[in-house]
Amino acid sequence: MIFTTKAEYGVRLLVELGRQSQRHPVSLKAIAEAEGLPLAYLERIVALLKRAGLVESTRGAHGGYRLARGPAAIAMDEVVLALEGTVAPMECFVDDRAGGGRVLCSHHDDEGRGCATKLLWTRVQAGVLKTLGQTTLAELVDFDARQRPRERADATATATTAA
Amino acid sequence: MIFTTKAEYGVRLLVELGRQSQRHPVSLKAIAEAEGLPLAYLERIVALLKRAGLVESTRGAHGGYRLARGPAAIAMDEVVLALEGTVAPMECFVDDRAGGGRVLCSHHDDEGRGCATKLLWTRVQAGVLKTLGQTTLAELVDFDARQRPRERADATATATTAA
């Protein structure tokens, strides 16, 4: 498993936010019900997105969340990095955002010379990051819209009806 | 962390096997000492590689393991798949080698329609698999050889001396 549900839920949350243009903020409760996800857990996830400056929040009564930028300006590498903390193929690749090498595989020789596997993991990591960077939230919102034929008339919960 | 140490150790093991042309088989003990890895754990890992037909074994006295094919004919996607069982970005992507869709994200609507995230994870998975498939064991062995300047004269263990 490359990603945890943090990435899954977080991306779903952003897609949901992207669907409602922006106007009034959307409450987590609405999203949780719409996607069938645990509210309390979503709270912690959205906190990560907020800290990364991807969403903005309004507190109090009719508060909620909205995207900080347009969906087309949000690339998924930034999203996943914010949610997962790092996208490293291996323990020794915890580059903690510096962008350097930092390959210190404990096992191996004594000095931190490159393992043979370093070549492999480097390629994989670069590939993943590139793929993520090339996909924008706008694409996902678009894809999602085409996946749901009906809807909009049944109004399952208070998502679209309230306010 | 995309991969576990199974992949790390397994690849190291193969690189080590690739270094010793083939002639006589190499014992796990020699590899464990050379790489500083726990022998008992390596046993379980090499079993996965054997089951996948990547290495062959000789039992008894001067037994050990050798590559089943030349290093250039071993691509890393096959290796990692054998070691990790699957390379799925998400739980719902456990395609169990069938190659189909099988995306049944529990949360979501009711029927197994594609999540919006499906698009993303599909791209990532394809990217990783492609990267792995384009790297051969021969490349890693080569890379490893250039990373070690000296050696070959000190003979740390019984790896090259015995027999």
Add this chain to the structure above:
DNA sequence: CCCAATCCGACCGCGCTGGTAGGATTAGCC
């Protein structure tokens, strides 16, 4: 003032990873 919402921290069960232990089996060698 009440209620709906964001915020925040502590807590917790479970499964998997990484590793160990012990033994059975196979085969070269004296």
Add this chain to the structure above:
DNA sequence: GGCTAATCCTACCAGCGCGGTCGGATTGGG
């Protein structure tokens, strides 16, 4: 034929991170 070195196999275990919950503090609209 026995000793020994190796593969093979199964069960066991500690630690930890993931997924999730709970309770409460804070903020702000009506």
